[in-house]
Amino acid sequence: MANRIPRVPVREQDPKVRAHNFEEVCYGYDASEAMLEASRCLHCKNPRCVQGCPVNVKIPDFVALVAQGDFAGAAAKIAEDSSLPAVCGRVCPQESQCEGNCILGVKSEPVAIGKLERFVADHAAAEAGAPSGAAVAEGGKRRKVAIIGSGPAGLACAADLAKAGYDVTIFEALHKPGGVLEYGIPEFRLPKDTVLKREIDSVRALGVKIECDVIVGRTVTIDQLFDKEGFEAVFVGTGAGLPRFMGIPGENLNGVFSANEFLTRNNLMKAFRDDYLTPIHAGKSVCVVGGGNVAMDAARTALRLGAETTVVYRRTEVELPARKEEVHHAKEEGIVFRMLTNPVEILGDENGRVRAMKCIRMELGEPDESGRRSPVPVPGSEFEIPVETVIMALGTAPNPLIARTTDGLETTRRGGLVADEAGATTRPGIFAGGDAVTGAATVILAMGAGRKAAAAIDNYLKNK
C-alpha cells in the first residue's frame, strides 16, 4: 500500500540560524523527495483535494506526473488552473484546503500537495529560465481591459484575460507589483527577487502590461479609463489595505505600529537591509497583537530584527487563524505565545514612547457568529507586559477610494464592493474580486475570484 510510506519531511533552515536572517525558511523538496512523496497519492476516484482548492488545480493529475518524474508535464498541468504556483505552494493554507481534504489525512498524514506544487513550480522555472509567452488566443481581439491592483486577484485575472487574447494593463499604486505578496508577506516565506519576480515576469510574458505608481481614484478615475483611454472593462482587485486599530488608549504613542506599516517598511522598502534608507523600529522587545498570518509575519520579522517577541491573542491556540506551519515555525524560532490575553491600554513614558502594554486575561464563552467561542474578559485580571514596540495585526478593511470616486459602485456595510459570484459589480463593465469584495482572506481565494472574473469579463465583452 502506497500509504505505508510516511509523509516525506521537508528540509528547513535551522530555527536558531534563521531567527537572525531573512532567507527562506523552507528549502523545499528535491526531485527524489518529490517523487517519493508524490507516490503516496491514492488517486481517489472523487478527488476531494480538487474540491478543496479555490482554483481547482487538477491535483491527482499533476501529482501522478511528479511521481513519474515528468516535472515539466506537472508544471503544464498546474498552469492550466493556476498562474502563481510557486507562490501558492508557499503561502496557501493547505491544511484547510487541498491537504485538509486528502483521504490519507484521516488515518495518517495527507500528501504534501503544497510542497509538491512548490517543487514543480521551482523546478520548471530553473529548467526554463526566462518565462516565454504562452499561446495567445484570438478570441479577445485585443480589446482593452484594465486591472486595478497587481496582487493575487489582479495577476490571476490578467493572466487569464491575456491568454484569451485581450490587451491587458494592470495599474498598481505602489512602486512595485505584487500587492500583498510584495509588501505583506516577508522574504523568509516568499523570496521577492527570485520567486515573486519570476511569477510576475511570467504574467508579463503573456503580454500583460503593468503600470506602477498609478492610484486609480486619484491619478486617474475608472471613468477616465473608460472614456479617455479606451478600456472596455475594468477589474478591481485592490485588496483590503486599510489597517484596523483597537481604539484603546495609548494607540497613538510612539512605538505603536500597524502590521501593515511594519511589514511594508521591511518587505517593500527593505528596511532590514543596511543599504536601503527606510527606517524601521523594533527595539529590544515587541508585542504583536493578533493571531492571523499577518501577526505571525510581523512577529517573525521583529524577531529577525533582534527583538524578543511575544504574540498576544485573545482566544486560545486552537482558534489561531494563522497557517499551522507558520505558528509552528514561529514557536521553533523562539516567539512566545500568550493566549487568552487582550490589551486594554498602551502605556507610555514621559516622552510619549511605549513602555508597557496593559492586558486583561480572557476566557472562552459562548460561540459567536463566526462559530468560534467568543473571548470574555476575566474581571480584575489586568496586568502589564513591559514592552518597547507594539504591532497591531488585527485585520484590514477594503480601501474606499475606488468606491468613492466611481459612480454606481455599491459597497457593503463592511466596505467591500458589492459583486456577484462571477465578480460583476453593480455597474456594468466593472468587475471585482478578492479582498476588495470579501475583506481580508487568502491569496488563493483572491486568485480564484480573479479567474472567475476573467471568465465573466470575457463573456461580457463577447456579448457587448
Place this chain on the structure above:
Amino acid sequence: MFRIVEKTMLNPTVCKMTVEAPRIAASALPGQFLIVRTDEKGERIPLTISDYDREAGTVVIVIQPIGASTRKMVSDYGEGDCFADVVGPLGNASDFVHMSPEELAGKRYVFIGGGLGTAPVYPQAKWLHERGVAVDVIVGARNKDLIIYEDEFKGACDNLYICTDDGSYGFKGVGTARLEALYAEGKTYTNAVAIGPMIMMKFSTLTCAKFGIPIMVSMNTLMVDGTGMCGACRLTVGGKTKFACVDGPEFDGTLVDFDEAMRRNGQYKQEEAAANGK
C-alpha cells in the same frame, strides 16, 4: 521614469524642481501631495505639490534637505535626471475647490506660509485669485535669505506680507504677529489656511481662534504608502484617529492635536540620526 526638467535653488538650501509626471499634472488640485522615490534604495518621500501644468505635463515640488533622503534628492539629482517613482496626486484637494462660485463670493482668505510651507500655499492662492476671491498671503521665514516664492505670489494674491524673525526683510516677527497687526489695522478675513512647521500651524490656529477665523492646516506627517495602507500618518483630529494621507492632508486646525502630531513626527529620530551619519 520621471524626468527633472528644471531645477532651481530658491535659497542656499531650498530647491525647486519641475518634474515630468503627466498623469499627476492632469489631475492635481491645490492642497494635494505626491510621493517621490529617488531610486531603488530610497525612501518614499511625501511632498506637497507646489504647482502643476496640465499642458506641459509637469508638477513642481520644493524640497528642503533635512533627512538623508531629501539631502540626496537635492545634491544628487539635477536637470535631465530621473526619479524612479513619482506617485500622486494624493490626499484630498483643499475644501474651497469644491465650493460653488456663490459660496466663494464674499470670502476673504488669508494664507500663512512658514518656511518651506510657503511653496504649497502658492497653488491655493493662485486658484482662488484666478476666481476673483480676495486673497492675502503672509510669508514668513527666519531671515531675508530664506524667503521663497516672493515673485510668484505677486500675481497670485491681492496683498503679500513678508515677515522675518530677525527683521532683515519686511515685518519683524512671525506670521501670526503679522496677522495680529493686520487685524489691528482693521483688516478682517473669513477664512485662513496655514502651511508650515507644525509648531507654526499650532500657533496660527490659536491666533485665528482669537479673531474667530476658521483655519485649515496641512499636516505633513510621516508616511509610507500614502494611500491609507500603513497608518504611519495617523493623528488625532476632534478626538478621533484620522489618516493624514486619505482623510487629509488638510484639517480644521482647531481640532488637531498638534502636540501628539509633533511627537509622532519624531518617531524615527534615532534611526534618522543614524542614517544621517551614514
